[in-house]
Amino acid sequence: MTPKGGLTINLNSLSFVDELSEVELQDLRERLTYVGYPPPEKTTEIKSILSLFLEDRSLGDLSTKEELWIELVNYGYKLGDRILTKTNPSLYGADVEELQELLSRLGFYSEPINGIFTNDVVSSVIKFQENRGLDIDGTVGLNTVEEIRKLIRPGFDTSLNEAIKTISPGFMTGSIGYSVSFNLPNVGSYKEQIDIYEKTKTLCLEKNILASFASEAGEEIKEKNIIDYVNNKQPALFVSFNDSDESFVEYFKGSFSESIIGKKLSEAIGDKFNISVSGRSSNYLKNTKSVSIVINGKFYQIDKIENLLAFLLDELNKLLST
Secondary structure (H helix, E strand, O other): OOOOOOOOOOHHHHHHHHHOOHHHHHHHHHHHHHOOOOOOOOHHHHHHHHHHHHHHOOOOOOOOHHHHHHHHHHOOOOOOOOOEOOOOOOOEOHHHHHHHHHHHHOOOOOOOOOOEOOHHHHHHHHHHHHHHOOOOOOOEOHHHHHHHHHHOOOOOOOOOOOHHHHOOOOOOOOOOOOEEEEEOOOOOOHHHHHHHHHHHHHHHHHOOOEEEEOOEOOEOOOHHHHHHHHHHHOOOEEEEEEEOOOOEEEEEEOOOOEOHHHHHHHHHHHHHHOOEEEEEOOHHHHHOOOEEEEEEEOOOOHHHHHHHHHHHHHHHHHHHHO
16 A cells, blocks of 8 residues: 555555454554544554654564554653653653753753753753753753753754754865755666766755765665665755655654754655655654755656756755755
């Protein structure tokens, strides 16, 4: 089954949903709604929404209802519902994601938002506690939560993913101020792939932007390696093209904040090329430090990429010059 957005759903991995009682199904609907997904009615719709939840949270296939309930509980937590402290294995969930996002807004956290209470999060909490005169223990209890919330201004939605701090005027040459990294799919012959890379590089230079590539023609690169590359490079923008029969653009949208620049770029592309736009929290979007967008469709093809990239890079230049 392929729902709106072009995502392929493996319903077989969720066959246990068919065995749930009416009471359990209603509980499942409520839990999905609580973690931010639209309330499904039909059983097939429940499976589709569950698949989106699993993909967004990088959970893979869950084979039992017990495993699913554990994940729904973890991603149903709000910051302050439980005490967050360093454990082995690490605590994870929506409350940790919210903590990372809020500390990022306040300038104490700059790592990817992954919802895991890592040592980097503990260090950020300690810095915040020290700065605010709280007990310094790296544990997030009600006092620390209250202090964080007190400092977040209403309507202040500066995004965690706005890594424009990486822009450096005079980068490489006096006219190139920042870079854009690309992840291009390995579709077509090797020569066709090389042509796409060269076209992308040329277009970027024409717009005074330096292109770098997290992907490599003719080779499959693991998702983790692509994310690590982008986080090491820290470009102003990361653009990942995804080979898809449906055309749509995705930007980062978490439970508590979103990428402002990613959203503006995505909406501009959506308006220009008449395609849908969606806020998501998939791996590329939430685990990269840079502003990131995913362009789904066939736009990477040589006869289409020039128009799209020229428009995208012009929009990026406009946003970064204001």
